[in-house]
Amino acid sequence: MKYILVLLACCLPLLVRAATPLQPLQIAEQFLARSGWPDMRHYLSGEAAGQARRQSLGQQIPAAVQRRCELLQQGAATAVVSVELRDSVSRSDIYLHFRRDSAAATPWTLAAVRSLAMTQLGPPMLKILADMPPGEVTQYNQKHPDAPHAFMLGNIRLWIGPDADIIEHFRRHQPEFEQAARLIQNRRFFASPLDSTLSGEQAANADAELLALLRPLYISRVTQRTLGSVAGLEFIIGGVTDNTVGLLYQPNAAQVPRMSPERIIMVKPLGKGWYLYKTT
Template identity: 25%
Template sequence: EMRSYLKRKFYAADNYSEITVAPLGRSSEFSEIFHVFLGSKEKHFDLYVYTKEDGIYAVRVLAQTAIIEAIVSEYEKFNEAQKREFEQRTDADIINLKLILAPDKELMEFGKQNLAAFEKIYELYAGGESERAKAEIKSLHLSHAETSGKRFMLLIGGITDNSVGFLRVQDEADLPQMSPSEFIMIEKIAPNWYLFKTT
C-alpha cells in the first residue's frame, strides 16, 4: 500500500535507488507505525507512516528543513578560505546543521558511537555540573539539553518545534507515545537511549 501511495504522490518512488519499509512501533491510537526510507545520491527522505485498520492515516517527515538545506548547500560550494570566513562571520556549526538533515540510519550510528558521552552529559546535569555538560554538548555539535518530567533530551536542533535529538528515560513506560502531532518517531538505540523527532 505504501509503495502504491508513493507512486501517486509527490515523493515519486521511481526516483529513488533505495526504498525500505520497516515497522517502527504502535501506539494506543494507531495499529502500526512504519519508517519508510527513500534514498538517492541527490536526496533522501525519512517518512513516518501512521496506519489504522483501514489504511494510511498520516505521513510525517521532519518539517521546515529548507532553510537548513539551503545553508548547507551554499556552504558546500565554498572553497576552504570561504568556509573559514563563513564560520567565523556567522558562528555557524555546519556539522550540527548536517546532523539535523542526516538520515535516521546515520543518526542511529552517531548515537551508538557517542553513548558514553551522552551518559556523561546526563550524569553531569544530574550532578549539577551544567557548565561542564554544556561544553560536552558543544563538542558533539549538539544544540542543548532539556528535561521534561522523567525524560532527558539532548537536542541536535531543528526549526521551532520540528526537532531531532536523543532521549533518555530510565523506564520505557516513561517514553512519550508516537503521534502525527508531536513525537513523530522514536527508535531505540541502546538501553535507556532513543532517537526522536518532533513536529
C-alpha cells in the same frame, strides 16, 4: 472430483490470505511498492485517503529509489512504520501513522504520512558554511564563539540528515552522550517539576563543563520541556519552531512519550534508554 479437491487444496491458502486484513507493516510495504496497489483505497483513512486518490506513494517515488520499512510501534489502536528512502546520492525518512478500527472490514488503515518539516534552509546554509575560505572561517569563529564554524557544519548535517546518520553519530559517541547525561543528573539541573525547569535548563546550557561535552556532539541545547517526558533528558540537535530532531535519554520505558501525527512523529529506540525522536 479428485482434481477439484486438489484444486481447492491449492487455492484455499491463497483465499485465506486474501481474506485476512493486512497489518500496518504489510500496508506500508504495499503502499511503498513500485507497482500499483488496486486495494489501496480500502487501507487509507483520514488525510492519507485524500492525498493518495490515484497513485500510491510508491508509484510517485522514482523507481530507482530503494525503500525499507521498519515497524516502530504497534499497539491496540495505533501503529507507526518508519520508511527509509535511498538512492545512490541521498537518503531520507518518512513515518507512516496507522489507526485501528476493530469494527471495520480492514481494521488497520494508514491515516497520515509525516517527515521532519521546515528543513529547506538547511542545504543553502550548509553550502555557505562549506564554501567559506579559511580567512572567513576565522572571522566567523570570532563573531560566533558559542557556535563556531565546525559546530555549525556538523549540527546542520545532522539536523537535515537521514536517521541512519544520526544513529551512526550516536553510536560512535555514545560514551560521551552517557557522560553528559550523568553530569546533568549529578548536578540536578532538572530536579524541579516539569513546569518550572526553565531556570535549570538555562543553568545546564550555560555550564562550561557540560558545553565542552555537548559541542563536539553537535547538540545545540539540553532541555526537558519539548517532549515533557518525566525525568527524561532531551538533547536537541536542531529544527525550526516545533519541528525538531534530537536524542532522548529516558531509562524508564513507560515514560517514553507516545507517537502521534500531530506532535511526536517518530521515536526510535537505540538501546539502554536512548531514543532518536522528531516532532512537528
